[in-house]
Amino acid sequence: MINKDLLKRLLETFGPSGNEEAIREVIREEIKGYADEIKVDALGNLIAVKKGNGKKIMVASHMDEIGIMVTNIDDNGFIRFTNIGGVSPYTALYQRVMFADGTMGVVGVEKIDNMKDLTLSKMFIDIGAYSKEEAMKKVNVGDVACFYAPFVQDGDYIMSKALDDRIGCYVAIEALKALKNSPNEVYFVFTVQEEVGLRGAKTAAYGVDPDMGIALDVTLTGDTPKAKTMEVKMGKGTAIKIKDNSVLAHPTVKKLMIETAQENNIPYQLEILEGGGTDSGAIHLTKSGVPSGVISVPCRYVHSPSEMVSVKDVENSIQLLVKVLEK
Structure with missing residues (x-):
């Protein structure tokens, strides 16, 4: 069991x-x-x-x-990041992430015309902040986050x-x-x-x-x-x-x-x-x-x-x- x-x-x-x-x-x-x-x-x-x-x-x-690490926070509070381990931009896009203190964010992307051009360098994390100062009250350069996806079991399969x-x-x-x-x-x-x-x-x-x-x-x-x-x-x-x-x-x-x-x-x-x-x-x-x-x-x-x-x-x-x- x-x-x-x-x-x-x-x-x-x-x-x-x-x-x-x-x-x-x-x-x-x-x-x-x-x-x-x-x-x-x-x-x-x-x-x-x-x-x-x-x-x-x-x-x-x-x-x-696997996870991500903050590399830069811009003036509008958007967070640039790098990967920790094997993070694909295609699986990361629009996923939620969670920092150690529980701060949540979503992975967004700049405007691109072709999904083949999708790279982590063109992506960012949005934690709902409106400025760098506001974002830095919760997140700083070097902070890390994991993906947020709760445990699910249905019959014989487990997903998480x-x-x-x-x-x-x-x-x-x-x-x-x-x-x-x-x-x-x-x-x-x-x-x-x-x-x-x-x-x-x-x-x-x-x-x-x-x-x-x-x-x-x-x-x-x-x-x-x-x-x-x-x-x-x-x-x-x-x-x-x-x-x-x-x-x-x-x-x-x-x-x-x-x-x-x-x-x-x-x-x-x-x-x-x-x-x-x-x-x-x-x-x-x-x-x-x-x-x-x-x-x-x-x-x-x-x-x-x-x-x-x-x-x-x-x-x-x-x-x-x-x-x-x-x-």
């Missing part, structure tokens, strides 16, 4: 890359009592340790979400901003709660700054020095009309990564995941993502190398304010992770 209250809190909490304080506290409160040790490292990664006598396993899911990668955080939290007996020492790491270059995973993996790495993230699907050809479909099972632009899943880890899914009758799909990456891209290159893989939740409309996943896929991802960690 999906925990709607937890999902709502995870998905709606503010947390663009480099500004993960609020979402980190939500997660810390939720996992309190389920881990033997909880700490925050120098970069801001939240690390929960489930102690054991076996190998060290690092499970990484990133807390941060920040499913990339709060749904991975949800999978990790529920697996941490469910994991009773693991022969290994498991480090559940909720990482920062994944959307701007896997930065939190890089430093966390160096500190943990794991024997194996597992990232939890979303992946694209090939099941919408005229989508780019891809085997993964929403609602058809958790996805076990073969490759993306950041990692070739280690054969040992890949085999472990596939065999575990088969042994436990967990629906799964094999994922080849021809773009993007996950925290495993940083983990597997740590020190002398770490065998790493990825459990992915199929997600439509990634990096938009209306990302969509299947409840069944989420539940199967949790089950697979728990069974893998119990081996």
